[in-house]
Amino acid sequence: xxxxxxxxxxxxxxxxxxxxxxxxxxxxxxxxxxxxxxxxxxxxxxxxxxxxxxxxxxxxxxxxxxxxxxxxxxxxxxxxxxxxxxxxxxxxxxxxxxxxxxxxxxxxxxxxxxxxxxxxxxxxxxxxxxxxxxxxxxxxxxxxxxxxxxxxxxxxxxxxxxxxxxxxxxxxxxxxxxxxxxxxxxxxxxxxxxxxxxxxxxxxxxxxxxxxxxxxxxxxxxxxxxxxxxxxxxxxxxxxxxxxxxxxxxxxxxxxxxxxxxxxxxxxxxxxxxxxxxxxxxxxxxxxxxxxxxxxxxxxxxxxxxxxxxxxxxxxxxxxxxxxxxxxxxxxxxxxxxxxxxxxxxxxxxxxxxxxxxxxxxxxxxxxxxxxxxxxxxxxxxxxxxxxxxxxxxxxxxxxxxxxxxxxxxxxxxxxxxx
Numbered sequence: 001x002x003x004x005x006x007x008x009x010x011x012x013x014x015x016x017x018x019x020x021x022x023x024x025x026x027x028x029x030x031x032x033x034x035x036x037x038x039x040x041x042x043x044x045x046x047x048x049x050x051x052x053x054x055x056x057x058x059x060x061x062x063x064x065x066x067x068x069x070x071x072x073x074x075x076x077x078x079x080x081x082x083x084x085x086x087x088x089x090x091x092x093x094x095x096x097x098x099x100x101x102x103x104x105x106x107x108x109x110x111x112x113x114x115x116x117x118x119x120x121x122x123x124x125x126x127x128x129x130x131x132x133x134x135x136x137x138x139x140x141x142x143x144x145x146x147x148x149x150x151x152x153x154x155x156x157x158x159x160x161x162x163x164x165x166x167x168x169x170x171x172x173x174x175x176x177x178x179x180x181x182x183x184x185x186x187x188x189x190x191x192x193x194x195x196x197x198x199x200x201x202x203x204x205x206x207x208x209x210x211x212x213x214x215x216x217x218x219x220x221x222x223x224x225x226x227x228x229x230x231x232x233x234x235x236x237x238x239x240x241x242x243x244x245x246x247x248x249x250x251x252x253x254x255x256x257x258x259x260x261x262x263x264x265x266x267x268x269x270x271x272x273x274x275x276x277x278x279x280x281x282x283x284x285x286x287x288x289x290x291x292x293x294x295x296x297x298x299x300x301x302x303x304x305x306x307x308x309x310x311x312x313x314x315x316x317x318x319x320x321x322x323x324x325x326x327x328x329x330x331x332x333x334x335x336x337x338x339x340x341x342x343x344x345x346x347x348x349x350x351x352x353x354x355x356x357x358x359x360x361x362x363x364x365x366x367x368x369x370x371x372x373x374x375x376x377x378x379x380x381x382x383x384x385x386x387x388x389x390x391x392x393x394x395x396x397x398x399x400x401x402x403x404x405x406x407x408x409x410x411x412x413x414x415x416x417x418x419x
Contacts, residue, residue: 004409008103009401012408015099019044020091028088028395032157033126033137034062034165038084045083045098045123052106060172060182061141064123066102068109075189076118077418079104079411082127082138082370087157090397092404096386097194098123100408104415117189119415124370125169131155132162133222135336139373141171144181149332151177190345190381190418191374194411196399197385198367198392208403209410210363211349212383215372216268216299217338219310221330222275223293226251228326230282230290244292245278247326254316258309268301269309270366301338301364339372345382352413358406367392384410 022044023029023037031037042064046056055067064083081097101121108119126137132153140146151163151173158165167173175182202210228242252273259271275295282290298309310333317328350360363385375381386407389398 004405005107008405008408011106012099012103012404013401015048015102016091016095019095023085023091025088029085029091030087030089031083031085031094032087032155033084033128033131034162034169035084035131035158038125039169041083041095042123042125045102049102049105049121053109054105058170059122059142060175061125061138062166062169062171063125063138063142066105066121066123068105068119071118071120073187074118075187076120077115077189077192077415078120078122078374079192079194079415080120080122080124081193081195082124084126084128084131086128086130086393088395089393090395092196092386092388092397092399093198093392094127094195096196096399096404096407100194100404100411103408104412107412108415113416115416115418117418126162126166127370129220131157133220134162134334135368136370136373137162137166139370141166141176142181142183143185143373143377144179145373146176147179148177185377185379188374188379190342191371191379192345192382192384192411192414193369193371194384194386194407195369196388196392196397197363197365198388200391201363202385202387203389205361207359207361207363208387208400209353209358209407210361210385210387211346211353212341212365212371212385213346213362214301214341215339215365215369215375215383216270216301216367217303217306217336217372218297218299218334218368219306220334220336221296221332222334223331224296225329226292226294226326227329228290228324229288231288233286233288236288241288242290242325243288244326245289247320247324248276248292248294250320250324251316254320255309255313258312258316262305262309267305268364269305270299271309272297272299299366303338306335306338336368337372337376339375339381341371341375341382342380345380348417349382349384349410349414352410352417356406356410356413358410382414384414 082094129135228244390396
């Protein structure tokens, strides 16, 4: 088993610090999909790779590709992660996988290692749904999974469409709009993504690393509007009210009961109403709210469970409509399929973990990752999780450098052990 290069910790820390300085927004990290922070990070990583003697290019979806010189055209093992972040997020979400892949690639170059298969590091753009309400834009475009409706989605932060933002960084919009596949799947031998865990499981179990077994999918509505009737708070009795807030609260309560019932039956499910609000221009203590806007998201490892719960949502909306006289207006439904990781790759990573003295443990990912797009496209895929305190999508991500180096060593062993 190879030794960890002594310069890796300092090398990794410098990259993390540099990108932090480039994309710090005063509170956390902001690397908007196809925006300034993402662009600056792509340029920084590309320059770093070139200075290390690596080959850099961009694919037709504007993703960053880093390769060893003269790596040829044989089916390659890909590793990487996403470049973007949520607004005021953490520095390690996505970036950790790119730094790990880059360290492995630089080591291969420095030591003159020849692999059985070429290695490509990919910096995927637009993984986060925070900007356009659609996730996996960079990876989805590669496999022809974006369409005109997707490209027309607008980022309310910048007032620009996905099409405009992707075009500005050089993506082939015409091909993407036509649903063309931008990559030859037969040229991808496998995909490995290192990523921080975005929940508390590994911290609670004292696992520095773990191997992902599967990734939850989700069904989302970015906007659902519950429309009732505004009125005077003192003048309208309960029986005659069409109160949007009470109707929404009842919907949440009913769905929470369904959630618990399905959990009791052993089903995998999480439910979130992440955005809720009434019109601030109509706020008054003495006013019955006539409208409530909210988002809806349900996640599960099972597509069947997702569809079951989604039907419960629609059924309960119909029932509350009949009982309370409110209407529920839904925007476009977004579906992201669950994904299972490749059993052979998972088994191999567990074995390598044992050989490195790391926990040989499997974990399910509640958060979505680009690896699910590769897996559902038929590419053998796997993920390495790194322990991370304080969750993710916030400025307080706290991945320990020692854990990251252990995970990077595991990634290196996987790359060099690949048949």
